[in-house]
Amino acid sequence: MVRVEGDRAVxxxxxxxxxxxxxxxxxxxVSMNRWELERRDGAWTIARRRTRLLGHDEAVAIFASGLxxx
Numbered sequence: 154m155v156r157v158e159g160d161r162a163v164x165x166x167x168x169x170x171x172x173x174x175x176x177x178x179x180x181x182x183v184s185m186n187r188w189e190l191e192r193r194d195g196a197w198t199i200a201r202r203r204t205r206l207l208g209h210d211e212a213v214a215i216f217a218s219g220l221x222x223x
Contacts, residue, residue: 160192165216168204185212 155164165187172181189201205212 162188162190162192162197164188164190167207183207185215187215187218 154166155162165185168182168184168186169180170182171178184204184206186202186204188199190197191200192198203215205215
């Protein structure tokens with residue numbers, strides 16, 4: 154999900170990291186991410202990023218905060 158207001162934006166989403174091992178490929182990490190972005194000189198830059206492993210209260214809090222204020 155992405156919310157854009159002028160030169161600021163907030164994006165929420167999941168990320169997965171895969172690990173290749175002797176037994177094949179497996180999911181190593183699944184996280185919830187909240188990105189705060191700013192447009193500077195016509196290019197979007199990351200102002201702040203929060204990431205927490207799913208299953209932890211902090212990850213739930215990131216998701217519950219939603220897109221919030223931009």
